[in-house]
Structure formats: C-alpha cells, structure tokens
Amino acid sequence: MRRSRLLPLLLAPLLLCSGCSGSAVWANPRQLEQIQLIQTVGVDADGDDVRLSVSTGKPMGDEAPLRMTQAAPSLELAMDRLQSYAANASLFYAHTRFLVVGEDAAAAGVAPYLDFVSRDSDMRLSTPMFLLRGGTARDAVLETGDDKTDITENLSAMQQDIAQQGTSHAFTCSEIIQSLATSGSALVCAARRVPQPDRPEAGDTLLPCGYAILKDGALAGFICDPMDMGVNLLLGLGGHGDILLRDANGDAVTVAVDSSKGGFRPVWGADGTLRRIDVTLQVRAAVQELAGTTRLSDEAVRAQLEAALAETVRGWVSALLEQSQTLAADFLGIGGILGERYPAKWQRVRAQWPALLPTMDFQVSVEAEIERTFDLQDPVPVTGGAP
Numbered sequence: 001m002r003r004s005r006l007l008p009l010l011l012a013p014l015l016l017c018s019g020c021s022g023s024a025v026w027a028n029p030r031q032l033e034q035i036q037l038i039q040t041v042g043v044d045a046d047g048d049d050v051r052l053s054v055s056t057g058k059p060m061g062d063e064a065p066l067r068m069t070q071a072a073p074s075l076e077l078a079m080d081r082l083q084s085y086a087a088n089a090s091l092f093y094a095h096t097r098f099l100v101v102g103e104d105a106a107a108a109g110v111a112p113y114l115d116f117v118s119r120d121s122d123m124r125l126s127t128p129m130f131l132l133r134g135g136t137a138r139d140a141v142l143e144t145g146d147d148k149t150d151i152t153e154n155l156s157a158m159q160q161d162i163a164q165q166g167t168s169h170a171f172t173c174s175e176i177i178q179s180l181a182t183s184g185s186a187l188v189c190a191a192r193r194v195p196q197p198d199r200p201e202a203g204d205t206l207l208p209c210g211y212a213i214l215k216d217g218a219l220a221g222f223i224c225d226p227m228d229m230g231v232n233l234l235l236g237l238g239g240h241g242d243i244l245l246r247d248a249n250g251d252a253v254t255v256a257v258d259s260s261k262g263g264f265r266p267v268w269g270a271d272g273t274l275r276r277i278d279v280t281l282q283v284r285a286a287v288q289e290l291a292g293t294t295r296l297s298d299e300a301v302r303a304q305l306e307a308a309l310a311e312t313v314r315g316w317v318s319a320l321l322e323q324s325q326t327l328a329a330d331f332l333g334i335g336g337i338l339g340e341r342y343p344a345k346w347q348r349v350r351a352q353w354p355a356l357l358p359t360m361d362f363q364v365s366v367e368a369e370i371e372r373t374f375d376l377q378d379p380v381p382v383t384g385g386a387p
Contacts, residue, residue: 036066036086037095039152041123042137043113044102046071050112052078053141054091057152065150067142075116093122098155099129099173102136106188106212106219114180114217117173125174130155131188131212133222140193143204154206158191161208166232166239166257167225168208180217182336184354185329187211187231190222215329223320230316234262234281235332242288245308251292253305255285255370264337266345274349276361277334279321283313283368296372310368318364325358 039057043050053069068085072078083091099117101110117123132140144151162168170189171179179186190212193204210228213221223231229241245253265278287296296302324332335353339346349356 035090035092038091038093039096040098040100040141040150040155041093041096042069042100042102042141042151043075043105044136044138045105045108049073050075050078050105051136051138052082053138054082055141055150055152057097058149064147065145065152067150069138069142075113076120093120094124096123096127097152099127100132100137100140100151100155100191101129101188102132102138102140103134103219104136106131106214109216109218110176110214111217114173114177118177125177126172128155128159128170129173129176129188130170130206131190131219133190133192133209133212135193140191140204140206144193144206145204151206155191158206158208162189163239166237166241167228168210169232169237176214179331179333179336180214183330183333184216185220185327185331186214187223187331188214211331213323213327213329213331215327215331220327220329221323223323227316227319227323230313230320231332233257233260233283233313234279234317234320236260236262243285243309243312245305245312247292247294247301247308248304249292249294251290251294253287253291253294254289255305255309256288258284258286258371260284264334266338266342268345272345272348274352274356274360276363277338279317279362279364281313281317281364281366283309283366284371285309285368286371296370302370306368306370309370310366313368314364314366317366318362321362321364325360328354328358330354330357 036056038054040055042053044053049071050073051069051071052075054067056066058065068082070078070081072081079091099113101113105113117125117127141151144154159170162170168189171187176186176188188211190209191206192209194207195204210225211223211231212219213223231237232239232241240256240258242254242256245255247253260281260283262279262281265280266274267276267278269275294301320332324330330353335350339350
C-alpha cells in the first residue's frame with residue numbers, strides 16, 4: 001500500500017494491530033487530530049530487514065509526540081507498513097528535519113539510505129544526517145525526550161550548539177553524497193544517547209561526540225574530542241570553540257577562537273609528481289578567562305601562549321592527517337581541494353591519489369595570534385594598590 005501524500009481528511013483513531021507479525025512499536029498510541037508531519041527519521045539494520053523509526057516532533061497543544069517503528073525488507077515498504085497503522089491519517093515526510101542512522105546500519109553501509117533520500121519525492125537532500133555511536137536509531141527515536149518533547153527538539157538544539165562551539169558540523173545528505181562521490185570518504189556528525197539520572201522523567205538525551213568517518217559508504221572510524229575542533233578549524237566550518245592553555249607557570253588560560261583559515265599547498269616535482277603537501281593554518285583567538293596571574297601585557301607571556309595555542313592546534317591537525325593516512329580515507333577532501341585549485345597538474349596524479357595518500361609527506365605549520373579581551377590584558381587588580 002502506497003503511503004498517502006494527500007492533505008488530511010477526517011482522521012480516525014490509531015489502533016495497534018497486535019496480531020500482525022513484526023508489529024509496529026508505538027510509544028504513545030493516541031488519536032490523531034491532524035496530518036502527521038514526520039520530522040525525524042531513524043534507520044537501523046534489523047537482520048535482513050531495515051528498521052524505520054519516526055517521530056513527529058513537538059505537536060500543537062498538549063498532545064505528545066508520536067513515535068513509531070517498523071521493520072521491512074526496504075524503507076519504502078517500512079513506510080507503507082507504518083502508514084497502514086495510521087488508519088486514515090497521512091504520514092507526511094516532506095518536512096523531515098533530521099535523518100539518524102544507527103551504528104550497525106552505518107557499518108553495513110549507508111548507500112541504500114542516501115540513495116532512497118535522493119529518489120524519494122518527499123525526502124530532501126538538504127536534511128542533516130546524524131550517526132548514533134554505540135546505539136540504534138530506534139532507541140534514540142523512541143526514548144529521547146518525554147511526553148512534550150522528542151528527538152527533534154534535541155537534535156535542533158544540538159545542531160545550534162555545535163555550530164556555536166565549533167566542535168562538529170551537521171553535514172547534509174547532499175554534502176555527504178558529494179563527498180563520497182568525489183573522494184570516497186565523508187564525515188558525519190556523531191551523537192550518543194545518554195540517560196538523565198537526575199531527571200528520569202525527561203527521558204534520554206543526545207549529546208554530540210565528534211565525527212563519524214565514512215569510507216566507501218561504510219563506517220570506518222570516529223574523530224573524537226578534541227580533534228573534532230581541529231576539523232572545523234582546518235576546513236573553516238565556523239564556530240567559536242574554547243581552548244584551554246597553560247602559561248609558563250602552569251596557570252590556566254582559556255581562549256575562544258575568533259577565526260581560522262586553513263590551506264593545502266602541493267609541492268610538485270619537475271616531472272609532475274606530487275612530492276609533498278604543505279598544510280597551513282592561521283588561528284586567531286581572544287582570552288576569555290585567566291585562572292592565575294598571567295599578565296598579557298608582557299609580550300613574552302603572550303608569545304608563549306601563542307606558541308602553546310599553535311602547538312595545540314598543530315597536534316590536532318597532525319593527528320587528523322595521520323588518521324586519514326592510516327584509514328586511507330580522504331575524509332578532509334584534500335584531493336578535491338587540490339583538484340579545484342590546480343586542475344591541470346591534479347589530472348596527472350588524480351588516479352594515483354588513493355595510493356599516494358597513505359605515504360604522503362604532510363608538513364604542518366600553524367600561526368596563532370592571541371588578542372586581549374576588550375581593553376583587558378592583565379588580571380583584574382585586587383590588592384588595593386599594593387605592589
């Protein structure tokens with residue numbers, strides 16, 4: 001049965017058919033009063049089947065979010081089965097805001113799900129995709145939130161937080177497809193499901209945990225804190241992340257990144273071979289907090305902190321490049337960047353790039369600049385004028 005794409009008619013109560021094999025799981029089987037706009041779609045591997053889990057987001061009035069799950073041989077059939085449980089209601093997917101993929105499903109390969117999003121007339125390629133680390137999309141969809149909020153509000157808030165903090169980035173299905181098509185690898189924003197023991201009535205919550213790495217469409221590894229901020233700094237994905245440094249006395253100095261600019265400069269041999277790649281990064285940050293007696297008015301102190309910031313970021317970038325080489329996965333899109341900037345020379349080595357990447361000589365250099373906060377340089381005086 002093809003799921004309805006029509007405007008709502010008079011809607012009947014939802015009935016749970018307990019006699020059907022593989023019956024749907026309903027977190028709140030209540031009467032529908034309007035068309036059901038599906039806002040979050042979750043996908044898991046379920047044996048030979050695929051499991052589809054959906055949630056409607058925060059509805060109007062006092063109604064609880066509708067959460068459903070069903071397994072079938074294909075996503076389209078799973079949608080049809082969910083529609084059959086919705087009686088005369090229309091499950092409407094054109095306003096889907098988030099796609100969530102369980103770790104097992106990602107390990108088996110995300111190509112079928114991305115292909116479905118590309119072909120389905122309701123789904124949108126601009127939908128951000130998240131990968132559940134150490135869990136299933138089913139549990140995340142059904143257990144996140146309470147009777148007033150669901151996974152949709154959680155993901156929306158998380159998307160805003162990571163954009164501001166610079167710790168990750170919610171890539172869309174379109175961006176992931178493009179990255180896989182051009183470099184064979186891609187990054188996906190990773191999340192994990194965490195209970196709230198102090199507020200058990202609020203259900204579970206989702207927290208960001210860096211990036212998942214896809215290679216040839218399948219999960220190949222993860223990028224965790226603090227290296228995830230290195231990704232954003234190097235690729236210019238925005239955010240104003242906070243970084244903890246130590247001055248020469250070991251006192252804590254917290255800086256917030258204002259801007260960053262990364263680049264990849266290839267060094268070509270006389271015969272057109274790619275000899276090495278120079279990776280450069282410029283980082284500007286402002287002091288947010290001084291925990292000791294650090295005096296930024298002292299140029300030597302400021303120079304030491306700038307060197308500490310540069311070394312910290314250089315370590316992140318070097319570790320990212322090492323992970324890329326170990327996995328033979330160009331998840332940073334270096335090949336695509338070189339192809340855009342040096343098209344003629346790149347054509348000579350393009351076919352060799354997958355074999356060149358694991359042994360490529362990367363030279364990483366980072367320049368860091370630390371600015372004062374407004375007009376404040378030294379700690380606020382508290383000694384009453386005593387020396």
